[in-house]
Amino acid sequence: GVLVEGEPLHFAAVNVILADEEVELDKATYAEYLGTTLDHTWNDLRARFSLAHGYEHYADLYDAVVMEQYRTRAEAMPGARALLERLEQAEVPRAVASSSNRNWVETALTKLGMRASFQAVVAGDEVRQGKPDPEIYLSAAAKLGAKPKVCTVIEDAPAGIESGRRAGMQVVAVRTEMTAGIE
16 A cells, blocks of 8 residues: 555455455545555455355455456556665665565555565565564564664555554654544
């Protein structure tokens, strides 16, 4: 959500899948899942709406829909390319710490031509605890060889903001269309 305008793609994908069961999420409800893991999202949606199928059904379908969205529709967030260029010029080490799975992250970064801009990537399927747990940010700092207290997290999701804080890092919160009404 900070580098790639992914949340509208994910929001659309969730609703495409839920439409088969006559369920539709509004943006406020969807926002509750921003920055959390796939497991958390789909297990909670299954319980909340008494969905008909098991977790694997939704996870597999969601993965396919999201991958196609990233391959064909991914766009950089406004200002993301300019920020990366400035950080590269200043030789600031950079990592991605995304709750998304590695395939989605790599596909999106490659589609946008941004993959080479990062020395490390840590994805949600590579950590035991998802955001707001600090594990993902601590792992990213370790891969960069950086102490957490000198790292800055740029986040748009409440769970990610909390994750960065818990990791002992500076946090810059970014408002996006999907997070505009969240405190």
